Amino acid sequence: METQIIQVPYDSGQKDFGMGNGPAHLVRHGLASLPGVGVGGIEVEQQPFEWGTTLRVLSALAEEVGAAAQGNRFALVLAGNCMSSVGTLAGLSAPSPARSLGIVWLDAHADFNTPETTVSGFLDGMALATATGRCWQNLTASIHGFRPVLEKNVVLIGARDLDREERNLLRHSAVASIDAATLRKRSINDVVAPAIEAFAAESVYLHIDLDVLDRSEARVNEYSSSGGLTLAELLEIVRVVGAARPLAAAAITAYDPAHDNDGKALRAATALIKELVTISRQSLARADG
Numbered sequence: 445m446e447t448q449i450i451q452v453p454y455d456s457g458q459k460d461f462g463m464g465n466g467p468a469h470l471v472r473h474g475l476a477s478l479p480g481v482g483v484g485g486i487e488v489e490q491q492p493f494e495w496g497t498t499l500r501v502l503s504a505l506a507e508e509v510g511a512a513a514q515g516n517r518f519a520l521v522l523a524g525n526c527m528s529s530v531g532t533l534a535g536l537s538a539p540s541p542a543r544s545l546g547i548v549w550l551d552a553h554a555d556f557n558t559p560e561t562t563v564s565g566f567l568d569g570m571a572l573a574t575a576t577g578r579c580w581q582n583l584t585a586s587i588h589g590f591r592p593v594l595e596k597n598v599v600l601i602g603a604r605d606l607d608r609e610e611r612n613l614l615r616h617s618a619v620a621s622i623d624a625a626t627l628r629k630r631s632i633n634d635v636v637a638p639a640i641e642a643f644a645a646e647s648v649y650l651h652i653d654l655d656v657l658d659r660s661e662a663r664v665n666e667y668s669s670s671g672g673l674t675l676a677e678l679l680e681i682v683r684v685v686g687a688a689r690p691l692a693a694a695a696i697t698a699y700d701p702a703h704d705n706d707g708k709a710l711r712a713a714t715a716l717i718k719e720l721v722t723i724s725r726q727s728l729a730r731a732d733g
Contacts, residue, residue, distance in 0.1 A: 446480040446481075446517060446518060446721075446724065446725055447478075447480060447481045447482070447517065447518045447520055447720075447721050447724050447725075448481075448482050448483075448484065448508075448512040448515075448517045448518065448519055448520065449471065449475060449481060449482065449483045449484070449520050449521075449522060449717075450484055450485060450486065450505065450508050450509065450512070450519055450520070450521050450522070451467035451468060451471060451483070451484070451485030451486070451522050451523075452464075452467060452485070452486055452501060452505055452521060452522065452523035452524060452525075452528050452531075453465070453466075453467050453468055453485065453487075453524060454497070454498075454501050454523070454524050454525065455524035455525055455700075456494055456525070456566075456567070456568075457490070457491070457493070457494035457495070457496070457497035457498050457501075458490070458497075459487070459490060461524075462524065462665075462700055462702075463524035463525065463665055463697070463698050463699060463700045464524035464525075465524075465700065465701055465702070466522065466524060466697075466698070466699030466700060466701060466713075467485065467522035467523065467524070467699075469699070469701040469710070470522055470696075470699065470710070470713055470714065470717070471483055471522070473710060473714065474714065475714070475717060478717075478718070478721060480721070480725070481721060482517070484508065486501065486504040486505055486508055487504075488500035488501055488504050494567060495567070495583065498527060498567065499583060499586060499587070501528070501531065502527070502528070502530050502531035502534065502587050503531065503534075503586075503587050503588065504531070505521065505523075505528060505531030505532060505534075505535065506531045506532075506534035506535040506538060506587055506588060506589055506590070507535065508535065509521070509531065509532050509534075509535025509536060509693060510534075510535040510536070510538045510539055510589065511535075512535075512693075513535065513536055513539050513540075513692075513693075514539050518691070518693065518694075518724035518725075519532065519535065519536075519693040519694075520693070520694050520695070520696075520717065520720055520721070520724065521693065521694070521695040521696075521697075522695070522696055522697075522699075523695055523696075523697045524697065524698070525567070525568045525571070525697060525698070526551065526555050526568050526571035526572070526651065526653055526697050526698065527567055527568055527570075527571045527574065528695060528697060529547075529571055529572075529575050529649070529651050529695060530571070530574055530575055530584055530587065530590060531587065532649060532693050532695060533545065533547075533575060533590060533591070533593065533649060534587045534588060534589040534590035534591075535589060535693075536589075536649065536692050536693055537589045537590065537591050538588055538589025539589075541589075541591070543646060543647070543692075544597070544644060544645045544646050545593055545597070545645055545646070545647060545648070545649055545692060546593065546597040546598065546599075546640065546643035546645035546647070546648045546649070546689065547572075547575065547576075547593050547597065547598045547599070547648065547649050547651060548598075548599050548601065548640065548648055548649075548650050548651065548685050549572055549598065549599070549600045549601065549651045549653075550601045550602050550650075550651065550652045550653065550656040550673075550678065550681065551572075551600070551601075551602060551603055551651070551652075551653035551655065551656050552602060552603060552604055552605050552653065552655040552656050552667065552668070552669055552672055553569065553603060553605050553606065553653070553655070553667070554572060554600055554603045554606050554610055554611075554614050554621075555568065555569055555570065555571040555572040555573065555653075556570075556572050556573045556578075556600075556606075556610050556613055556614050556617070556619070557569045557570050557573060557607060557609075557610045557613075558570060558573050558578055558579040558613070559579055559580075561607065561609035561610055561613060562607070562610075563607055568698075569607075569610075572598070572600070572619075573613075575592065575593055576592050576593055576594070576595050576598060576617075576619070577592025577593075578613075593649075594618070594644070595617050595618035595619045596618040596642075596643075596644065597643045597644060597645045598618075598619045598620070599619070599620040599621070599622065599636075599639045599640065600614070600619055600620070600621045600622070601621075601622045601627075601636070601656070601681060602622075602623065602624055602656040602672055602673050603621060603623065603656075604623065604624070604669065604671045604672065605667070605669055620639050620642075622635055622636065622639065624671060624672060624673055624677075627673075627677065627681075632677065632680045632681055632684055633680075633684050636681055636684045636685065636688070637684055637687070637688045640684075640685060640688040640689050641688055641689075643689065645689070646689075646690070647689055647690045647691065647692040648685060648688075648689040648690070648691055648692060649691075649692055649693050649694070649695075650682065650685055650686075650691055650693075650694040650695070650720075651694070651695050651697070652678070652682075652694070652695065652696050652697070652716065653697050653698045654696060654697070654698050654699050654709060654712065654713060655667050655668050655669070655672070655698055656672055656673055656678065657672050657673055657674070657675060657678060657709075657712060658670060658671065658672035658673060658674060659672065661673070661674055661675050661708065661712065662675070662704070662708035662709035662711075662712045663703050663704060663705070663706075663708070663709060664698065664699050664700065664703065664704065664709040664712075664713075665698050665699065665700040665703050666700065666703060667698070668703070675712045675715065678712075678716065679715065679716065679719055682716065682719055682720065682723065683719070683723065686723035686726060691720075691723060691724060694720050694724070696713055696716060696717065696720075699713055
């Protein structure tokens with residue numbers, strides 16, 4: 445087994461709710477039959493408040509990702525929410541504390557709000573800010589292995605729906621941001637590869653929120669919007685990222701089957717997973733030297 449799919453069926457601290465239904469839906473539609481792929485998942489005791497359950501989810505995910513890394517398996521996380529990234533990063537760092545990681549974050553949203561800037565209180569809207577240590581530091585310190593990723597080692601691709609204060613935070617950060625219009629002015633390779641090659645990082649965590657896709661390509665959840673990427677563009681970005689740096693792990697998040705009336709999102713996610721399985725084999729081979 446070379447790739448370990450880890451299902452994280454939680455959305456806003458609730459199991460099998462909303463986008464938390466996405467992982468199992470994807471697995472039921474053929475992923476378990478992919479050669480060289482194992483399928484597992486996590487389940488935790490739910491708490492009466494969102495952060496309580498979320499911290500348990502992140503700690504359990506960190507253990508699963510860490511076990512995969514120690515077993516020389518590529519962790520492919522299928523999660524309801526983007527905050528799962530914190531658990532994945534912790535799992536990658538725990539076995540090798542000195543390991544330097546970069547993040548390529550594909551999302552319609554920057555997820556760069558903090559408790560001071562958010563107007564919704566949605567935890568997922570703070571996921572990238574949390575992963576880079578901008579907020580919730582005391583809480584994330586309780587997750588074994590978690591270390592914030594340096595902003596200079598982060599590139600955000602495809603974001604278009606940002607809150608005003610969030611946009612200001614991003615503008616004054618060291619995070620590189622690439623929108624769809626910039627990608628289309630030049631080749632994807634000419635835009636994306638240099639951004640990743642500038643990382644002071646050995647490998648990359650690739651985070652794909654499916655709503656980075658344009659709504660006309662696939663309606664993946666209630667937040668899908670226009671102005672996003674085509675599936676062909678997204679697949680090409682994944683290939684460019686895999687060629688620029690070894691992938692340490694990847695995630696596909698935020699798929700809600702209830703909004704996928706025509707099955708386009710399911711087909712898009714399946715194509716992405718197959719591409720990531722192929723690239724992960726190449727990354728593992730590069731890591732083995």
